[in-house]
Amino acid sequence: MSFKIAIIGAGSVGFTKKLFTDILCVPEFRDIEFALTDMNEHNLQMIKAILDKVVESNRLPTRVTATTNRREALTGARYIISCVRVGGLEAYADDIRIPLKYGIDQCVGDTICAGGILYGQRNIPVILDFCKDIREVAEPGAKFLNYANPMAMNTWAAIEYGKVDTVGLCHGVQHGAEQIADVLGAKSRSELDYICSGINHQTWFIDLRLNGRKIGKDELVAAFEAHPVFSQQEKLRIDVLKRFGVYSTESNGHLSEYLPWYRKRPEEITRWIDMSDWIHGETGGYLRHSTETRNWFETEFPQFLASAEKPIDPSKRSNEHASHILEALETNRVYRGHFNVKNNGVITNLPADAIVESPGFVDRFGINMVSGITIPEACAATCIASINVQRMSVHAAISGDIDLLKLAVLHDPLVGAISTPEEVWQMVDEMVVAQASWLPQYADAIPAAKERLAKSTVKTRDWAGAARRNVRSIDELRAEKAALKQAI
Template identity: 55%
Template sequence: MGFKVTFIGAGSIGFTRGLLRDLLSVPEFNNMEVAFTDINQKNLDMVTQLCQRDIKENGLNITIQSSTNRRVALQDAKYIFNVVRIGGLAAFEQDIEVPLKYGVDQCVGDTLSAGGIMYGQRGIAAMLEICKDIREVAGSDCLLLNYANPMAMLTWACNKYGGVNTIGLCHGVPNGHRQIAEVLGKPKEEIDIICAGINHQTWYVKIGHNGNDLTGELLEAFENHPEYSKTEKVRIDMLRRFGYYSTESNGHLSEYVPWYRKRPQEVNEWIDLGSWINGETGGYLRVCTEGRNWFETDFPNWLKEPAYEYSQENRGEEHGSYIIEGLETGRVYRGHFNMINQGVITNLPDDAVIEAPGYVDRNGISMPHVGDLPMGCAAVCNVSISVQRLAVEAAVHGDDQLLRQAMMMDPLVGAVCNPKEIWQMVDELIVAESEWLPQYVEAIAEAKHRLNNSVLLPTKDYKGAARIKVKSVEEMAQNRREANRNAAEADKAKQKI
């Protein structure tokens, strides 16, 4: 089977190397073409060296086409993995630090809340340019597999405005599936789930085992679990009050709703610092910073480590390779995908990007009818969808009024800030991130004028309710195994740290 797969943002070691392993674990794919592209030549070269070494050690005759010229890498591509982080960690830091001055305490800040909205503004501007290149030089029937956040916003923009068939992929559903099986004391393969909602706010609406629905047993099972009763307090409380377990981690979920992070003195009641993903302030920024610093420093040693072995036993759970396998070979794959709703979930808007069960084979990707979500779950999702819609339209049209309205409608920002504070915070954010926001040139100039010539509202020197300092490379070297795992994994919360 000869086809070309291109990775955009290939300098992201966490996704690129693992996804390539997964693809090349499919025997029929041993003669596919592989192209890597990234704007960072150094990171691109390191990841290319490492992946090319893996390919050689597995006895395959594939040469990675590596280029900072995106159009060259995209030429004739049939499948395109998008794993970019627009603005890198420098912009990510602004997403966390500026809102903290206004009391907005985020754990991740890449999907919703102030950070997620700004990440969307940067990402959508870049993705529309990427989509233009895809339309012009990639294969006419190509599929864009988006792993970048904010998942729903980027997938929405690429489909509606980018003119490229795009599916969004995430590992949240399998992670929660594992937890559910564990608390119920059943093997994961015996637990069947129906999960539906929007990315990072998807709900396990049915838990099946041997023909029995165990959904009603989850609350007691989680409350009695020795670990999760301490580390998943937000998810358990949402389960208690809405009746269904959410896919997303404790820290992520806590920043999507208005109830758990709005009062600094209460944040620590709902989180656990055993792992960043359980609610640490700026936790994802910290582990990403540590992972980048470690990979760049320790890279020569990575080439001395054993190569990845391309085999079914070592294949990961990320959906991407299984989707391509289904499309190319006809082997049926069932997963959970992010796609335009179009009536799949009947009480969410048709134009929204939803996450729901899907099937893949040679006929394509099919999303079966789910029907209505439980009313409370739909209400939570619909609030977020309103924010996403405003943020997408703001980013596409460079409309800072819509951007400010998205911030006002965001559950956590709205719970913490008043309108004047939101307006000033947006001014600070777009000025701080101006190099990645080409659509806001006029708004940025006006914001600079206001910040330099107006009496400003007082802000706080606030580092968050649960901040942990970034480890130095020397500190990480004391546990190389853990440092390597953090740098290498796309899912940086598989294990407690």
């Protein structure tokens, strides 16, 4: 087979390499072309050097090109994969820093909450530019695979306004299933079967089978509470399991952002999180992790390049959806996964226009979703609260309506549990002004926002959050890795 895959935001070096090697695990795909594109020429050349080394070491006919010209990369592409982070770590730092001044403590801040909503405002205009290029220069009927957050908002905009065949992809379901298989003592992941349904980062294991035997709430609670690691790292998720009756796919820290009961007061945050790793609830944890990862890669690039010489091992193919979807579409080997698509009856008790994450099967005829699923009422209630915020956020990003943006932030569950309307209005003005260079749709609103900020009487505070850690230096990271290696 010979076709072209374009990867936008290919400078996400580690993730791009994973997708690349996964796809090349499919024997029929050895003769395809990868077109890498990114705004950062430096990162782009680093990832191209790594992928070229993979191709050379494995003696493959695969072609790899790299360009900062997006339309050039998209021309003739059958599949387009997006891994973009618009604004990079600079804008992301504002997504965490500014809300903290108003008492809003986020662990990740890339889905909803104040940070996730502003992230969507930066991404959506760019997503629509991608879609325009796809319609104009990609292969007719090209499929857009979106990995970028905020997943639901980006996918919503691409489908409703970009008019491109789009599916949103995330690995939260797979990671949650790995935990469940572990606590239930499964000898392999294949022993566990499950149905997850909901919305991205709020998907729920509504049916669990271990070797065909149905697993109930009480058995699952007992298994998690007996686990020596997860009983400490996933305290919030276990509490939600007890109350809702089903386990969430999302990490302890991320889930705490959508269910405001656990993160609206500093003493509650420290009660429910675990500081053994960023993902369990640390303030700004993903920002710190992303910063350290970038710094580590920049410093240790020769090591990453050397590791690219290893042979591709199909037995180590990851469970990221992209390669499996492409394999099913091109070879008709059926793949079952959980995908982000427009609802339209997939989940009966969520709005039709929402982007839902639910089971589907892929073959040569496309992605075929299982329809008619009903999720538990408590799960639907929390999902609908987020969907309403997502809908307003998408419409604000399209229209450049700053008042609608403020209403979206006001209706966010965590923000609404902490901040007054006056605080929200000022916080959004401050975030829009700080990120103006990435928000072209709000250009006309920026001068008035600056004037309001100059006259504001709303008090803020200098607060690092309930559980903040400093970014570690390269020397500290090296020492930690060495100690871990020695312990093993």
